[in-house]
Amino acid sequence: MARDSGRRMGRRAVLRGSAAASAALTLPSVAPAAPAQALSGRPNARWGVQVGDVTTSSGLVWVRSDRPARMIVETAATESFSRPHRWHGPVVGPGTDFTGRTALRGLPSGSQVHYRVLLADPDDPRRTGEPVHGTFRTVSARRREGVRFVWSGDLAGQGWGINPDHGGFRIFEEMRRRDPDFFLCSGDNIYADGPLAESVTLPDGSTWRNVVTPEKTKVAESLDEFRGAFRYNLLDTALRRFHSQVPVISQWDDHEVLNNWYPGEILTDARYTEKNVDVLAARARRAFAEYSPVGTLRPDAQGRVYRVLRHGPLLDVFVLDCRAYRDANSPGRQPENTQGILGAEQLAWLKRELSRSRAVWKVIACDMPLGLVVPDGTTAIEGVAQGDPGVPLGRELQLADLLRHIKHRKITGTVWLTADVHYTSAQHYDPARAAFKDFAPFWEFVSGPLNAGAYPALKLDGTFGPEQPFVKAPPRANVGPAEGFQFYGEVDIDGDSGEMTVRLCEDGAAVLYTKVLRPGLVGQ
Missing domain, CATH: 2.60.40.380 (Purple acid phosphatase-like, N-terminal)
Incomplete structure (x- = not known):
């Protein structure tokens, strides 16, 4: 490089x-959120x-x-x-x-x-x-400097919190040592819906011990409980050290509020006294705004998560919000759908900004994968793909519209990065294999979790012709960090050649898969 x-x-x-x-x-095991009048000193x-x-x-x-x-x-x-x-x-x-x-x-x-x-x-x-x-x-305006960054998501989920005996959130120390220019957090910064127990019995009979705070003993409903979930993660030494040296690009997904949420949803979950998800989401958005260094958000919960970050002539990062504007989760078989997971206004913004971009690479940071079938219960679909490999239906119609725009405007260098599904994989989408053919081939890379339960791989939907040259996932659900399967990805863009090298990595410094992409090529 x-x-x-x-x-x-x-x-x-x-x-x-x-x-x-x-x-x-x-920090102590439980960091106080004590009122100012109870404190002395500086x-x-x-x-x-x-x-x-x-x-x-x-x-x-x-x-x-x-x-x-x-x-x-x-x-x-x-x-x-x-x-x-x-x-x-x-x-x-x-x-x-x-x-x-x-x-x-x-x-x-x-x-x-x-x-x-x-x-x-x-x-x-x-x-x-x-x-x-x-x-x-600061970002260099000179191409020869190159760009290196890491990405992942999913922190302190499924009952797996900070375990000092495991090294806490130790994956952040490993990512820090790779000396990235920034970290793209692809969502699930917290698990507001994931209470923690002090101990969890592992399959081999040993015990995983969590640091637990009062706010993490129940699902988050009040503003203070959402804030407490963010404070909890900052108890970890490795995460604080990482933050002091690596800038972050933050986006959110579902667990900043609760699993698989969508606007207008009314809960039946007995754990919640507040059933209106819009009320919970407003509180969660405010806490996210308060605890994230994002310029487009304000602590009064106004502003937006989606934005573009420009990293010189080599890279633009398009950060999407697949939560706040989506339609309700459903089987996803509608023959017409304009809302999708982005909403009409965000889709128009993304088309416009992609068309304006002059960067060699356009990374689309999407908090949901495109061709993996992510279920919500027994009949509804949480993501874009709905399992029917035929022509686009439901939310796939919005994706088809976007991919058609990218092809017809001759926008090159688009690469999709995501997390969400708690394993790592690489997908190549090609119209030659697809039911919908009016798009140019592209790559999507999945990584995560950072410190959460890992899950088996999901099936692919053939509508956009995905092929999966690599996947690593556990054989059963909710495999904890003590058993491995904690992942992050690294992107290295060479300043001379412009080549993008994508590496899928596992906690422990193992590089599992490498793909080199050449600028300006279609169908690579």
């Missing part, structure tokens, strides 16, 4: 130093820092305080912080669960940015807590 060797070595040194600083951020940022939606000249820094505080960010070109630039952020308080974000603008392109977040007493700005350090690299 044609990266500047000095830059890479310099960044590795940064990562080592920041890792040591971040490792010092230790403001504390025990939940670490995050950076998101980084561009050539900007980034969004996130922090959480343990009490009302003024957020201050200092940036510098070196770890010594000589002549730092200071950014005054918001006063964080109970209205946002003491979280805050500060936009850094006017940063130099392709540069390593060192930053530290200070939390100051609003009544006495001289009283600040210990700074929390991080680093990130």
